[in-house]
Amino acid sequence: MVRVVSRRLIQLFVTLIALMTLVFFWLRSLPGGPVDALLGERATPQTRELLTRALGYDQPIWVQYGRFLKNVVTGDFGNSIRTGEPVTDVISRSFPATIELAVAAIIIAVGLGIPLGYLAARYRGRLLDNATIIVTLIGISIPIFFLGYLLKDWLTQGIHFFPPSGRISTGMDNTDVTGFFVLDGLLTREFDASADALWHLVLPAVTLATIPLAIIVRITRASVLDVLDEDYIRTADAKGLRNATIRKRHVLRNALLPVVTTIGLQTGALLAGAVLTEKVYNWGGLGTLITDSISGGRDYPVLQALILLAAVVFIVVNLLVDLSYAIIDPRVRVQ
């Protein structure tokens, strides 16, 4: 186990170096840049040159790249061009918001998706199954921003059931400990803040969860149906085991393998979906930060750090997926 993890960590390191290089050059090959964005079209050549030099962009690109690498290794991602704050501060302010949203979405998608997919398979060909197939098809096809605005319109405008935007009500006097508002409320025993944050979380999380949910339902259903056809299920039947035992012990565990893989892959999609969801619900997270950093000034340092962060999250999640695979299936366990 230790060997597997350490090998994966080395892989992670190599991947990150490659990704950093790619992102560094890719960002700089885009037309425009921080100087244009900050000064606008009517700036004099003198000011442009001054700013270019101040930001260090006058040096040869490989010198910039070397400095960037050196700084990253020491944990210094530089300062945001837009606000001048250290990038790490900027990101750590937005990070908890997105994680809170993503975790809530994953909980909904997995917690609802696996049981639903399982039930659809169990009642194959009946009403529940057919309804599930149709609804999940809609769930997969509907664009996030469209669904987001639709839900917002229905449930916050007319009947004011849910708050339309933000992470917490203005005027809520909550103490910030970790940045995860729901968790903070529990930690500081400000339960009203927790409940309020949770209430704000519902619509964005549901919006973000729809696509992964639909996919997990379908994968679970297909996987359970596959397993039900396996010879060892027939053996279990021949043993006279109770249906409940067969389902719990023999079907579910085998059926979970493809589902776990899917969950890992969907995490990547979740990060992308978060950008749109956060926009719709004015959720101050990484998604908002990334759009602001691109459109409002080509904030190279922030963008570089964000992309790296996304990669780290994705790789770590997939490492966890591989580890849980080993727990579920003895055949992939390393001796």
Added chain:
Amino acid sequence: MPLLDVRELSVVFQRKGTKPFTAVDRVSFAVEPGETVGLVGESGCGKSVTSLAIMGLLPRRGNKVTGEVRFEDTDLLKLRPQDLRDRRGRDIGMIFQDPLSSLNPVIPLGLQVAEVLERHQGKTRQAALREARGLLDAVGIPDPARRLKEFPHQLSGGMRQRALIAIALACKPRLLIADEPTTALDVTVQAQILALLKELVDQSGTALVMITHDLGVVAGLCDTVNVLYAGRVVERAGRHALFGDPRHPYTHGLLQSVPRLDADRGGRLHQIRGSVNDNIPWSEGCAFAPRCDRVVDDCIGETVPLEPTSRGGALRCTNPVPQEVPA
């Protein structure tokens, strides 16, 4: 009274939009306590479907099972599914063809044996595992204590089949159905598994229904043999009668098809011409007629009945192979 009495068992597969297919057509046979009965035939003759129908293991949809399967005093086909569940694994054990796919890959072997005991004998996990160790030992798996914790992929093919036998015999059933238990194994391992089965069946007095296409298996194991063709029994006889003096041209052909060591090396191997698919419906004569060497006009037209023979078996043939006159 026979332990298992299968009467007029039919299985018809029905799928929407296709013609119903009769896989098993009014098959009758009986198994006395402690007896070993063979069901023999080519692929597709309905032997596996027969065994699955007896166990109630056919998929719930898409098929129609009729007839009677009397086990002692009960008709298994009339039992409610949950009552049949109580009997499977306890009164009737079953061994399948492919030992790797028949064991659950993610569950340790010990639990796969122990769960039968938990289910039918109400044993605790611990007691069941202790007994499982003894069972693995009894089927000749070395170091059973260690194997209990291992997974199917860590065992050899022969080991796995031994484990499946241990599972099937765990509750000391009165009947064991073995569906081609040696097909997926090496020849040397086949012999070991057959010897083991024979030994266990003799020791415990368990009746055995042996389903196979391998006549060698039949010769070594079975008291009575039923030869199936296109879903029907075409000949039934004791082992010696069947091998020494086959009456049905199909049985005769099967025996002829076994390559012989003492035959000419240059000579052609014997085969039954055509394939199982070249048949006519039983309602229009003998299904084997298109492939039969002894076909006569009477073979086609109406159903050929299964008639009892003087030697205590049964035969479905208009023009049987003549009986050998003892010299």
